[in-house]
Amino acid sequence: MRAEILCVGTELLLGDIVNTNAAYIAKELAAIGVDVYYQTVVGDNNERLEESLNLAFSRADIVIMTGGLGPTYDDLTKETVAKYFNVPMEVDQASLDSIRGFFKKIGAEMTKNNEKQALMPKGATVFHNNWGTAPGLALTDGKLTAILLPGPPGEMKPMFAAYVIDYLSKMSNKVLVSKNIRLFGIGESKIEDMLHDYMKSSSNPTIAPYAKIGEAMLRVTASGKDKEECEKLIAPVIKKINEILGDYIYGIDIPNLQYAVVEELKEKGLKVATAESCTGGMLSEFITSMPGSSTVFDCGVCSYANNVKSKLLGVRDSTLEKYGAVSEQTAAEMAAGIRAISGADIGVSTTGIAGPDGGTPEKPVGTVYIGIDSENDRRVIKLNLSGRRSDNERYMVRYRSAQNALFAVLETIRKHY
């Protein structure tokens, strides 16, 4: 089974948005054993869209298209596919009702052009869109299959997961199972170095390292006749990797550090509180992004100014004067302060220089202190996150500070509770 990905949208063609859809779909297809040899991006143009579709179907059995399903006159994908399969367009009543319902629910007026979104090629399997208005669809003549999904990733991804995987799995006969091992505090190349021989010697499952911002991931993928066979192949590999890299592993098949932290806190019945300077709320935002985090998190203070550090968190003026706001001592007092006022089991703080300004020779941009305060564990970690002067250095320093703070909390829970 061979597929192509055809993304439609002038905003992609002009580079106004990055094509994250293609990467997402490619990865999902690889995981279920569907080969992809080409990805194409084409604008909202009738003729070129038609040419691209013809070309794609000359090379593949399945063409997965994103974009061009919206309400405006330059949204042409459905019409082009209907023409290719030589079927007429007709109103799908369920889609029309659903779009009307959506506008009613959000209390907005439904403009006339939105009705276009309920027009479907005759014979299509309609994928309802619970994440927006434009429905998706699959259309097949038994040999060739087109799958159409809306362009916004926030709609495309959940629809792919909800409908397309299922639709395609019925057409495939191979099963792939992957486990994603997530690591913190070690880079992709060091992982490859430590695992090199083992990775080389293993062909099923395969072991592949991936770099993520500030962290790394190892994907172990087995191929077999069913899920059970795959999982049997994977188990000893995970065990071996745990022996070699255990200290860096923070979870398997979990989305991120904040998930690990919130789950560990829940499990142990603990609460954390945050006192943030350089991360400006990012740390509390990460924690509270997790559903149910309100059971483990009551309170965060973003103390950007010195007087807030002293007034709200109780950092001593003498500490701020003597050591400065970006210092081990201030980080420690911030963590102790937020723990005291919140009554949480663990207080965690960040203070540092995110840049682009504010660096000094002694404390350059990227100098960050993470404070931990708890009954059994009291420490300050100094980070040096500088080195990449770029447009988003500020973001990188803040992001990696928040990640390090989360990992520090995780270590505290795992070692001391």
Next chain:
Amino acid sequence: MRAEILCVGTELLLGDIVNTNAAYIAKELAAIGVDVYYQTVVGDNNERLEESLNLAFSRADIVIMTGGLGPTYDDLTKETVAKYFNVPMEVDQASLDSIRGFFKKIGAEMTKNNEKQALMPKGATVFHNNWGTAPGLALTDGKLTAILLPGPPGEMKPMFAAYVIDYLSKMSNKVLVSKNIRLFGIGESKIEDMLHDYMKSSSNPTIAPYAKIGEAMLRVTASGKDKEECEKLIAPVIKKINEILGDYIYGIDIPNLQYAVVEELKEKGLKVATAESCTGGMLSEFITSMPGSSTVFDCGVCSYANNVKSKLLGVRDSTLEKYGAVSEQTAAEMAAGIRAISGADIGVSTTGIAGPDGGTPEKPVGTVYIGIDSENDRRVIKLNLSGRRSDNERYMVRYRSAQNALFAVLETIRKHY
């Protein structure tokens, strides 16, 4: 002048990395008036790469390729291009010296296969790589031109800026200038509805709406012989759009709402403070993501638990009991409270139900209150952000709450200061 973008790499095809190169190149080409109708991704495969190159040159004068310039046997881009132009490969001594120098500099051993990177199609213009090892190149027969750049974005982007813009500008005679008008509180389809006739009647400049999460953008693009001519064409269009959509416009050619807010605060010499419940720190994170925000922002409190709302922000227990944490009254008291303890000019609060749990028939998921407290403006905005049941509904509710809070602050500054 018409170009195509052809990105080579199995890691792109499998979705292991997102194709940020294509977006970058597309944007740069649009800015210098080079049309792009297609972007293609193909793997490290001889035959398919050759086919893709043939196809691209059947449709365009310039093909810009990324990837496949490395030292390994499956790096095939140069060889494929040399074959297309029917020229032999030869060693470029300057490149060889430069690669040797690079390895010496980083103190690593240069393996034999790295010499392959100094092989160039005869007659190519070589682009030295100061950011890595693989040089880029341009090869032309006077009619068709291939431009080859390395795949890692950290090498490709600076090389594009350093060499390719210059190389292409000499071939082009058209200039494009765009203005991006950013709008909040109005959707793409409503914009199109309101501007439809005007958009249709305008061909230079063109007017195109784009949907962004929770907001919208209008791009006005003029084509002319120079920048001045383009800007003359754009000015009356911006004026007209301002007449029709002025209430929704928060800025032109600025990156986002937080930028607008921080700049307005700086300009007026005002400070804002945040009291967040449902947004969990996202609002303060947005504000502090802006360099220099420390001059307009001292303090934020993330009061996730009720007792923090009362203890730190001074929300009355009777208010919490009578109206609940998610209420107009609590939002108002949170905003007043944070303003009082911080001494800021404007206090802004968020309280709501982000989901997935916690919704009730009276206050479903997505019910959010934004409070504003300042000397001249005191109000609470009720939002209904439900209707998008998805994996990331929680994120969407939080994100759009933070955006609405920022827009409310902007309105307060613009109308009352």
